[in-house]
Amino acid sequence: MNYSLLLQHYDLLLIGAELTVVMTVGSVTLGVILGTVLGLMRLSAYRPVRWLAGLYLQIFRGTPMLLQICFLYFALPQIFGPTIWSNPFLPDAALAGIVALGLNSGAYIAEIIRSGIQGVDVGQTEAARALGLSHFQTMELVVMPQAFRRVIPPLCNEFIVLLKDTSLVSAIGAKELMYQARAMGAKYYEYFVFMVGAAIVYFCLTFVLTRVSGYIERRLAVSD
Amino acid sequence: MIKVSGLHKHFGANHVLKGIDLEVPQGAVYCIIGPSGSGKSTLLRCMNLLERPDKGHVFIDGKDITAAGHDVDLLRTEAGMVFQRFNLFPHMTVLGNVTLAPVKVRKIPKKDAEKQAYEVLRRVGLEEKALAYPRQLSGGQQQRVAIARALVMKPKLFLFDEPTSALDPELVGEVLDVMKDMAKEGATMVVVTHEMQFAGEVADEVVFMDEGAIVEMGPPGVMFSRPENPRTKAFLDRIL
Numbered sequence: 336m337n338y339s340l341l342l343q344h345y346d347l348l349l350i351g352a353e354l355t356v357v358m359t360v361g362s363v364t365l366g367v368i369l370g371t372v373l374g375l376m377r378l379s380a381y382r383p384v385r386w387l388a389g390l391y392l393q394i395f396r397g398t399p400m401l402l403q404i405c406f407l408y409f410a411l412p413q414i415f416g417p418t419i420w421s422n423p424f425l426p427d428a429a430l431a432g433i434v435a436l437g438l439n440s441g442a443y444i445a446e447i448i449r450s451g452i453q454g455v456d457v458g459q460t461e462a463a464r465a466l467g468l469s470h471f472q473t474m475e476l477v478v479m480p481q482a483f484r485r486v487i488p489p490l491c492n493e494f495i496v497l498l499k500d501t502s503l504v505s506a507i508g509a510k511e512l513m514y515q516a517r518a519m520g521a522k523y524y525e526y527f528v529f530m531v532g533a534a535i536v537y538f539c540l541t542f543v544l545t546r547v548s549g550y551i552e553r554r555l556a557v558s559d
Numbered sequence: 560m561i562k563v564s565g566l567h568k569h570f571g572a573n574h575v576l577k578g579i580d581l582e583v584p585q586g587a588v589y590c591i592i593g594p595s596g597s598g599k600s601t602l603l604r605c606m607n608l609l610e611r612p613d614k615g616h617v618f619i620d621g622k623d624i625t626a627a628g629h630d631v632d633l634l635r636t637e638a639g640m641v642f643q644r645f646n647l648f649p650h651m652t653v654l655g656n657v658t659l660a661p662v663k664v665r666k667i668p669k670k671d672a673e674k675q676a677y678e679v680l681r682r683v684g685l686e687e688k689a690l691a692y693p694r695q696l697s698g699g700q701q702q703r704v705a706i707a708r709a710l711v712m713k714p715k716l717f718l719f720d721e722p723t724s725a726l727d728p729e730l731v732g733e734v735l736d737v738m739k740d741m742a743k744e745g746a747t748m749v750v751v752t753h754e755m756q757f758a759g760e761v762a763d764e765v766v767f768m769d770e771g772a773i774v775e776m777g778p779p780g781v782m783f784s785r786p787e788n789p790r791t792k793a794f795l796d797r798i799l
């Protein structure tokens with residue numbers, strides 16, 4: 336096993352790691368926005384709205400992530416044209432991956448948001464409504480700020496899960512960390528070395544995230 | 560001031576209010592008593608539309624608030640409500656709790672709202688706690704803040720749902736004192752309570768509810784010493 340190859344090519348792993356981080360941040364952002372909307376829809380007073388969100392959750396949690404990624408990257412262009420993923424910022428596959436991961440995590444984050452909101456005492460809503468606040472004001476000023484504290488820890492966890500799941504996007508050729516490791520491994524027929532190298536980088540990234548989320552949780556606990 | 564007529568409420572198959580008629584004149588204090596599950600809270604909640612009655616009407620100052628086409632959010636400000644479990648907003652200071660509705664509902668400038676907030680906090684004796692958070696206060700103090708939060712909106716009447724039931728016995732007095740002051744100053748109050756001494760001292764009328772209906776009502780002197788209905792008598796015997 337030739338570990339010096341790692342030293343020689345570590346820059347490629349870091350370039351891959353950079354795309355991994357970009358894709359994680361992109362998909363988390365999309366997932367949080369989408370998940371918030373879906374989570375609120377799940378709590379809507381209107382049955383069709385709840386149903387629609389429920390259907391979305393069923394679909395995205397009931398099919399493999401890898402299938403969703405491939406569907407967006409290979410299947411959608413057959414309907415909407417081969418250039419739908421073209422953009423000036425990112426490789427096509429990376430963008431498709433971000434959107435796929437974002438859509439998928441949105442379904443999971445929706446449940447985090449829903450249970451976070453439902454965990455806020457109904458007395459809070461009643462007190463706010465009794466004071467004359469509208470439904471929207473009650474959500475914005477009373478329920479959401481309290482739900483926020485409750486959802487931060489599970490959201491941090493989702494962040495970590497997503498970071499690891501970006502490796503699936505290597506299947507459609509996004510040159511992130513996993514892709515780089517496989518490509519280098521194949522090139523030198525030294526899979527072991529490059530897989531260990533990628534594992535170390537993934538581990539470092541998740542380790543930092545775990546530490547940051549632990550810190551945030553402790554801060555929230557103190558101010559409670 | 561507030562008039563309830565022919566009020567019915569169901570929760571599913573559970574017929575909780577079975578035709579309630581009640582009129583509370585301006586400046587009067589009505590205490591509602593009755594066993595658990597008799598519908599006291601539900602009646603109170605119908606009075607500010609936290610619960611929608613299935614049938615019947617609620618009039619405040621002659622206006623039918625149950626009629627369609629009203630701005631329900633605005634109507635709720637006509638009645639200030641104080642809950643058993645205080646329900647202060649834990650992420651806001653006392654001042655934030657008290658100024659929230661004036662600023663967001665009445666659209667009063669923040670400075671003015673704060674001035675009014677300090678005034679009502681002084682009335683409940685908690686001016687110096689304005690910048691504290693609810694968790695830093697005792698139960699009795701929290702409930703007094705909740706009363707201040709209702710007072711600052713200058714509602715036409717106040718609805719209290721067992722305001723002292725969640726308090727340690729030694730903290731009940733300070734809350735009742737604030738309520739007595741309000742009564743003295745002419746506030747119209749509907750109070751669900753188990754505090755018979757308070758009812759005896761302050762209430763103009765005591766209303767006994769059982770199984771979703773008003774069984775009997777009358778001045779406390781009469782109700783407590785010689786109730787007519789055997790159910791009222793049985794209930795009072797149990798708790799007095």
Ligand SMILES: Nc1ncnc2c1ncn2[C@@H]1O[C@H](COP(=O)(O)OP(=O)(O)OP(=O)(O)O)[C@@H](O)[C@H]1O
Pocket residue numbers: 570573575593594595596597598599600601602
């Ligand atoms: N939101 C609700 N959904 C379903 N049933 C309800 C709801 N609120 C109250 N009930 C039912 O209505 C009945 C009357 O309840 P209510 O809270 O008005 O009684 P109460 O007289 O205030 O009792 P307590 O002294 O225990 O507070 C009870 O049987 C209760 O289970």
Ligand SMILES: [Mg+2]
Pocket residue numbers: 599600601720
């Ligand atoms: Mg009750």
